[in-house]
Amino acid sequence: MDDPLYLQIAARLAQSIRAGTLKRGERMPSVRALAASEAVSPSTAVLALRWLEDARLIEARPRSGYFVAARPPQLPEPETSRPERRSRAVALDRLGQQVMRLSMAPDIISFGAACPGPELFDQERVRRAMSRAVQKHRDLLCIYPTGPGMEEARRAIARHALGLGCALHADEVVITNSCMEAISLCLKSVTKPGDIVALESPTYYGFLEILQSLHLRALEIPTHPRHGLSVDALQLALQTQPIKAVLAVPTLSNPLGACMPPAERRRLAQLIASHDVALIEDVLYNDLAEQEDRRRAVKAFDSTGHVMICGSFSKTLAPGLRLGWVEAGRWGQVLRQTKEVQSGAQTAVLEMALADLLTQAGAGAALRQVRATIAARVDEARGLIAESFPKGSKVTDPAGGYILWVELPPQLDSVALYEACLAENICIAPGLMFSASPRFRHCVRLGVGGRWGPQHPRALRRIGELATQLLLSSAPLAA
Numbered sequence: 001m002d003d004p005l006y007l008q009i010a011a012r013l014a015q016s017i018r019a020g021t022l023k024r025g026e027r028m029p030s031v032r033a034l035a036a037s038e039a040v041s042p043s044t045a046v047l048a049l050r051w052l053e054d055a056r057l058i059e060a061r062p063r064s065g066y067f068v069a070a071r072p073p074q075l076p077e078p079e080t081s082r083p084e085r086r087s088r089a090v091a092l093d094r095l096g097q098q099v100m101r102l103s104m105a106p107d108i109i110s111f112g113a114a115c116p117g118p119e120l121f122d123q124e125r126v127r128r129a130m131s132r133a134v135q136k137h138r139d140l141l142c143i144y145p146t147g148p149g150m151e152e153a154r155r156a157i158a159r160h161a162l163g164l165g166c167a168l169h170a171d172e173v174v175i176t177n178s179c180m181e182a183i184s185l186c187l188k189s190v191t192k193p194g195d196i197v198a199l200e201s202p203t204y205y206g207f208l209e210i211l212q213s214l215h216l217r218a219l220e221i222p223t224h225p226r227h228g229l230s231v232d233a234l235q236l237a238l239q240t241q242p243i244k245a246v247l248a249v250p251t252l253s254n255p256l257g258a259c260m261p262p263a264e265r266r267r268l269a270q271l272i273a274s275h276d277v278a279l280i281e282d283v284l285y286n287d288l289a290e291q292e293d294r295r296r297a298v299k300a301f302d303s304t305g306h307v308m309i310c311g312s313f314s315k316t317l318a319p320g321l322r323l324g325w326v327e328a329g330r331w332g333q334v335l336r337q338t339k340e341v342q343s344g345a346q347t348a349v350l351e352m353a354l355a356d357l358l359t360q361a362g363a364g365a366a367l368r369q370v371r372a373t374i375a376a377r378v379d380e381a382r383g384l385i386a387e388s389f390p391k392g393s394k395v396t397d398p399a400g401g402y403i404l405w406v407e408l409p410p411q412l413d414s415v416a417l418y419e420a421c422l423a424e425n426i427c428i429a430p431g432l433m434f435s436a437s438p439r440f441r442h443c444v445r446l447g448v449g450g451r452w453g454p455q456h457p458r459a460l461r462r463i464g465e466l467a468t469q470l471l472l473s474s475a476p477l478a479a
């Protein structure tokens, strides 16, 4: 489903501001000029400008109109990653699990997890949907659920996927208990122990955990911090190595926040089809992308059934629902069997609540609110990083979502920084967690979507100070 006109205009303007085409301090077009240039009504132009104001990209000056907000000094972005060219068995240490556990601890100021805070969501809307589902479908509570999920929920998900550019059949959708379960089922359906799976580099820590548990080998592919997985590098890897599956997050990858351009998505769909390899596409963050064309999934370009699309609503609707979904293309039947054996069906009443939430009026507005809130948060965090992190640091500029990847000067050991932060009850995620090889030791991932209060900006500054202190006392590290 297309975004409303005002949001399409706001997204384009936001893009121009972020790219520097509209410079900070520059006057924005007036309501009348914007309405005329976009051929929309003045009220639509006002809505677009208000959205940009909410996202703190522009500010109103009394009797003068809107101006591009003074953005803090910008840091450069990291460069395309250059992982090793061979695959590796995944052998994670305990660091990642410790980071994840501490990130959730109540007394910790957490940037360690990629988890949204409850205040980002319309909690009342979720509670009402849940109560309605229990009231209306209470008979389901005492019936054993079987099969791929409630038809209402599968239909609602198929409808939701139209917003990602995908025409899915509800009959082919399987409901799972999370996106991670969906991904794990896909991997089990197309690989066997010892097989090679290609991934972005850096990649999501949870993917490495799944690969390790399934005894799969990781082959990391060069990834650009803004444009994502390099299709050229993947092509070369497919020609030279027996890759069985590609596992990627084309929209707002974790931890880089990269979004593949539409033309690259099309190329990726064609490439995996020509090599008869599965693409396991994680679309968990697609609804958070600022630009509509970046929300379109690779699955939208799949005419051969080689894309297995996986999602959930943990980052956009209600993390506590614990429901995900998958449409496994040509591997649908084997995936359904694997699911049945592995965990059977989910709680039917929860699925009915999800169907309600997805189809009720207000779903689009709630999402727009989440996007605006996190855009402002990310801007604030990037500004604080630019001001307080050591000279030579680089940071990503994601087009949505709430994850930042910071590359510190090469001699800085982010595990030492993590420990120094922890001593002050601050949690960050060291870069090492995001690769199967010992790389990214001088990088950190900062999640800024969690609970947010005045202590968070202070803590971000403090991380910068601690990094600077460590740097002054550290010897050069190997890359």
Ligand SMILES: Cc1ncc(COP(=O)(O)O)c(C=O)c1O
Pocket (backbone or CB within 6 Å): 114, 115, 178, 179, 180, 181, 204, 206, 249, 253, 254, 282, 284, 311, 312, 313, 314, 323, 324
């Ligand atoms: C890329 C990616 N996929 C999947 C997940 C987990 O999703 P779920 O909670 O639905 O399992 C995360 C969580 O951080 C993630 O970043």
